[in-house]
Amino acid sequence: MSLNKNNILLFLILPFSALLTAQENIKDSLSTETLDEVVITGQYNPQSIKKSVHNVIVINREQIENQAANNLADVLNFNLNLNIIPNAQTGKSTISFFGLDAQYFNILVDNIPLVSDNGLGNNIDLTQINLDNVERIEIVEGAMGVDYGANAVSGVINIITKKSISNSWNIQTFVQEETVNDEYNWSEEGRHIQALNIAHNINDKWLARVGFNRNDFRGFKNDKQGKDYYTNNGLRGYEWLPKSQLTINAFVYYNTDNFKVSYKFNYFNEKLYYYDSSVRANIDVQNQTSNPSATDKIYTTNRFVKNLNLSGQINSGANYSADFSYQQQERDLNIFNYYIITEDKTDETDEKYQSSKVFFSKGTINNLVQSDFYNFQLGYEGKYIEGYDTQASGSETQHAKTQTQSNIALFTSAELNLTNKFSIRPGVRYEYNSKFDSKFLGALSMRLLLNKGFELRGDIGTSYRTPNFEELYYYFVDSNHDVQGNENLKPEDGYTGFINLKKKSWVNDMAFTNALKVSYIDVTNKIDLAIVNESPLQYQYINIDGYKLWGLTSDNRFQAKQWTFNLGATLQGISRILNNEVNANDEFLYAFQLNTSATYNIEKWNTAVSLLFKYNGQQETYLATGIDANGDALFTKSTTDGYGWMDASIKKSFFKNKFETTLGGRNLLNVINVDTFGTTSSGTHATNSNALLLGYGRSFYLKLLYKLNI
Numbered sequence: 001m002s003l004n005k006n007n008i009l010l011f012l013i014l015p016f017s018a019l020l021t022a023q024e025n026i027k028d029s030l031s032t033e034t035l036d037e038v039v040i041t042g043q044y045n046p047q048s049i050k051k052s053v054h055n056v057i058v059i060n061r062e063q064i065e066n067q068a069a070n071n072l073a074d075v076l077n078f079n080l081n082l083n084i085i086p087n088a089q090t091g092k093s094t095i096s097f098f099g100l101d102a103q104y105f106n107i108l109v110d111n112i113p114l115v116s117d118n119g120l121g122n123n124i125d126l127t128q129i130n131l132d133n134v135e136r137i138e139i140v141e142g143a144m145g146v147d148y149g150a151n152a153v154s155g156v157i158n159i160i161t162k163k164s165i166s167n168s169w170n171i172q173t174f175v176q177e178e179t180v181n182d183e184y185n186w187s188e189e190g191r192h193i194q195a196l197n198i199a200h201n202i203n204d205k206w207l208a209r210v211g212f213n214r215n216d217f218r219g220f221k222n223d224k225q226g227k228d229y230y231t232n233n234g235l236r237g238y239e240w241l242p243k244s245q246l247t248i249n250a251f252v253y254y255n256t257d258n259f260k261v262s263y264k265f266n267y268f269n270e271k272l273y274y275y276d277s278s279v280r281a282n283i284d285v286q287n288q289t290s291n292p293s294a295t296d297k298i299y300t301t302n303r304f305v306k307n308l309n310l311s312g313q314i315n316s317g318a319n320y321s322a323d324f325s326y327q328q329q330e331r332d333l334n335i336f337n338y339y340i341i342t343e344d345k346t347d348e349t350d351e352k353y354q355s356s357k358v359f360f361s362k363g364t365i366n367n368l369v370q371s372d373f374y375n376f377q378l379g380y381e382g383k384y385i386e387g388y389d390t391q392a393s394g395s396e397t398q399h400a401k402t403q404t405q406s407n408i409a410l411f412t413s414a415e416l417n418l419t420n421k422f423s424i425r426p427g428v429r430y431e432y433n434s435k436f437d438s439k440f441l442g443a444l445s446m447r448l449l450l451n452k453g454f455e456l457r458g459d460i461g462t463s464y465r466t467p468n469f470e471e472l473y474y475y476f477v478d479s480n481h482d483v484q485g486n487e488n489l490k491p492e493d494g495y496t497g498f499i500n501l502k503k504k505s506w507v508n509d510m511a512f513t514n515a516l517k518v519s520y521i522d523v524t525n526k527i528d529l530a531i532v533n534e535s536p537l538q539y540q541y542i543n544i545d546g547y548k549l550w551g552l553t554s555d556n557r558f559q560a561k562q563w564t565f566n567l568g569a570t571l572q573g574i575s576r577i578l579n580n581e582v583n584a585n586d587e588f589l590y591a592f593q594l595n596t597s598a599t600y601n602i603e604k605w606n607t608a609v610s611l612l613f614k615y616n617g618q619q620e621t622y623l624a625t626g627i628d629a630n631g632d633a634l635f636t637k638s639t640t641d642g643y644g645w646m647d648a649s650i651k652k653s654f655f656k657n658k659f660e661t662t663l664g665g666r667n668l669l670n671v672i673n674v675d676t677f678g679t680t681s682s683g684t685h686a687t688n689s690n691a692l693l694l695g696y697g698r699s700f701y702l703k704l705l706y707k708l709n710i
Contacts, residue, residue: 040111041138041158042147044366044377044415045319053415053425053445055457055500055517057139064131066599066610066651068176068662068703070193070215072107072137072159073126077645078614080553080570080593081141081519084126088220088240088693091272091299092125097154098141098521099549099574104153104465104494106144110161110264112307113148115327115358118389118469122151128268128301130213130247132197135162141519143496145441145463146411146427149381153463153494154521162199163253163262164207167709170199174705178666180220180240181697188226191701192216207253215245219273220696222672227275230292230340237275240696245270259312268303279340291339298334303327317370322363329356355402356387376414383407392468393485394475401473406434413443421449436491439464455502464491471527471541482538483529490543495522513557523547530580534631546577550588564599576622582632585622592617592642606653610664617642623678638678640692644669662703670698 038046039056049056059075069075073093077084083096094102106113106121107129113121114129137159144152176193177184184190193216199209219226219242229236246269253262274297283290304327311321331354337347364379384406393401413427429441443461450456467489474485502515526545532538553570570593578584595614602609619640626634649664673691 037136039138040160041108041140041156042144044364044375050449050455051447053423053447053457054140054459055498055502055515057141059137059139061135064134064137065662066608066649067612067647068649068651068664068701069131070176070213071127071131072129072157074666075131075137076126076157078595078597078612078647079139080555080568080595080614081551081572083616086694088696089274091127091241091243091270093127094123094125095157098519098551099572100154100521100523100547103151103468104523106148106152106156108148108156108158109305110307110309110323111158111362112323112325112360115303115305115329115356117329117331117354118356118387118392119151119466120327120356120358120360120383120385121148122465123468128245128270128303129159130215130245130268131159132195132211132213132247133161133209133249133251135160142459142498142521143443143461143463143494145461145494146413146429146443148463149407149409149429149431149441150433150439150464150466150491153465153492153496153523161251161264162209163255165199165201168201169708169710170197171708171710172197172705174703176701176703178701179699180218181222181672181699183218183221189218191218191699205254205256207251207255209249209251209253211247211249213245213247215247217244218242222696224277227273227296228340230279232279232281232292234277236277236279236294239693241272241274243270243272258314260310262307262309264305264307264309266303266305268301268305270299270301272299272301273297274299275338282339291341293337293339296336296338300332300334301329302332303329313367316368318365318367320363320365323361325358325360327356327358327360330354351390353390354388354392356385358386359384373417374414377412379411381407381409381411389469392470393473394483403469403473404434408432411441423447433466436466439491453504455500455504457500457502458498460495460497462496463494465494465523466491467527467541474541482533482536484538484540486541489527489541490525492526492543493524495524496520509561511557511559513555513559515553515555517551517553517555519549519551519553521547521549526577528578531633542580544578544580546579548575548577548588549573562601562603564597566595566597568596569594581624581635582630583628583634585635585637589620589622589637591619606657608651609649610651611646611648613644613646615642615644636678638676641675641677643671643674643694645671645695658707660703660705660707662705663701665698665700667695667698671695672697 037049037058039049039052040046042054064075067075073084081098084093085096086093097105102123107124114124116124139157141155144156148156173196178191180190195213197211201207219238220240222239224237224239225235248267250265276294276296279292279294281290281292306326308324313319333351333353335349336345338345360383362381364377366375366377386404388402409429409431411429413425415425417423424446427443431439441462445459448456471489472485472487476483497520500517505512524546525543526547527541527543528545529539530542530544532540551570551572555568558565573588573590575586575588577586593616597612599610621638622635623638624633625636628634646668647666649662651662653660672695674694675691
């Protein structure tokens with residue numbers, strides 16, 4: 001590491017310890033309840049953060065609007081222990097959460113997991129999740145297997161949508177124009193967004209809402225020359241591929257004191273455009289002309305989501321909730337020969353290479369016993385997944401090999417309020433899976449309210465990750481390679497422990513929240529590609545590895561009448577255990593993150609100014625870069641440079657808040673590539689690149705929004 005580890009630990013603890021020594025100047029305030037946000041994720045019933053046994057991180061609507069965030073990738077980038085991993089050539093942005101990739105946590109929308117290319121709730125492209133009707137985003141760190149089952153090893157992200165409006169009619173429409181680095185015009189460059197959302201309280205019981213959003217990202221050329229370039233020198237195309245997205249949603253909600261029912265429909269369409277850098281001249285010698293062409297591709301994704309929720313309270317006082325969801329996603333590939341000058345297409349073929357169909361249902365009931373001391377929850381969860389992914393299955397299986405998987409789970413937990421300040425929640429879950437062995441999952445959470453505003457929370461829990469399509473079915477064999485999946489793989493097992501100490505304080509009208517968190521994650525039976533035969537050389541996915549992480553995080557928040565300021569930092573140590581490699585090194589490698597944000601509200605001008613910054617420190621890992629005399633892999637430490645990411649914005653309202661303008665900049669430090677060192681081009685797992693593409697540089701945006709409330 002470039003920073004001394006002891007200095008980093010001091011930096012993490014110092015803000016928290018400063019509050020301890022200032023107790024005599026701090027007094028409680030009657031305004032404490034106004035600072036408590038209501039949370040849903042992992043709760044029996046919606047309740048304040050203070051009463052929750054889990055530590056819940058909330059990104060509220062105000063933060064989303066201050067950033068002019070249009071999708072989930074726009075807003076999550078500044079959270080600690082979380083990194084956005086973009087892929088310029090696939091158009092996807094996924095999450096690394098506590099060093100584990102997007103397969104190890106669940107993304108939920110109103111507690112229902114969202115379908116993805118080859119899973120349910122995990123491995124989701126964040127740019128495909130629109131935020132127009134989102135009320136807040138809740139993040140719970142650590143294994144949530146009892147509540148949410150498989151693939152919730154590192155945590156869950158729950159997107160809570162709006163369920164009410166304060167007027168009879170609420171109409172919102174906006175346009176948003178963004179530069180992509182220094183590339184922008186009205187049609188062929190930049191990012192262009194248009195949206196319309198209409199909500200209506202039909203009467204005191206019925207609410208209806210419809211929405212539309214179009215997001216047109218025209219790609220980032222960088223040193224390339226775009227789609228109309230026809231010289232065969234490798235410069236045709238884009239560094240970041242262009243894509244257009246269309247989101248349509250509808251929502252109907254019926255609400256009485258004891259019964260609620262809602263139906264939600266969402267349609268998503270995305271087109272990703274690939275322009276090949278290899279150009280054929282197509283010279284006509286006789287006529288002395290040429291008609292250059294290239295093999296281009298269009299990837300089309302269509303997703304349909306239909307969710308029904310029933311909830312309410314029966315006469316005995318018990319609360320119940322039941323969700324039913326049918327989701328379908330398909331990806332099509334259109335390949336054609338494109339004549340660049342004449343814009344003609346020939347040799348056009350279409351292929352459906354990915355399909356997922358999911359039926360999901362979950363139900364819970366609690367408050368069966370009317371007691372201030374004791375409450376428990378009973379629940380079930382069922383899902384049926386049918387699908388295929390020919391791309392993940394390898395070049396030898398370019399046909400629709402449909403796989404099915406069903407899962408039934410029963411779970412229960414009890415919340416015991418041992419005193420007014422101390423409560424615990426043990427829970428267990430049994431899962432039957434049609435493909436893998438049955439699983440028992442467990443969790444124990446506790447909350448202790450201490451004197452002088454201290455809150456102590458602890459969580460230990462288990463979850464597991466199921467193998468994906470590539471690990472199960474991949475097949476690539478030619479004269480030089482033999483790489484295969486393994487249908488006999490077992491799920492990976494995850495164990496986590498989190499301790500969170502939080503302190504809330506008030507000095508006059510100023511509020512302080514300081515938190516110190518210790519985290520531990522242990523994953524066993526981790527799946528990796530390993531040599532299973534040396535001559536001829538054969539690779540296969542097997543359960544062979546392990547993963548361990550420990551972390552220390554400090555979060556500090558200051559809030560006054562006009563100011564909100566946050567400062568946080570985290571230190572993570574990660575060990576990757578390669579049990580089948582004699583030369584592997586499983587030492588802990590450390591990485592440091594820092595984030596800060598500030599918002600200043602100028603009430604008399606109806607203006608908010610926001611600044612967000614995150615520093616991702618230098619990261620290290622071991623890569624296989626050669627073979628020794630005995631045929632065993634040799635490992636070299638690879639280092640990725642640290643980098644900072646900064647956004648800023650100014651939001652102003654006009655004409656009694658009917659018009660709103662947001663002007664801002666993203667990636668103000670102009671990050672595009674981040675250097676990596678210590679890698680070579682030899683070895684199966686090595687990389688030929690000495691740079692990691694993370695962004696498309698400094699960009700600016702202008703959002704114009706009109707709101708009509710009747």
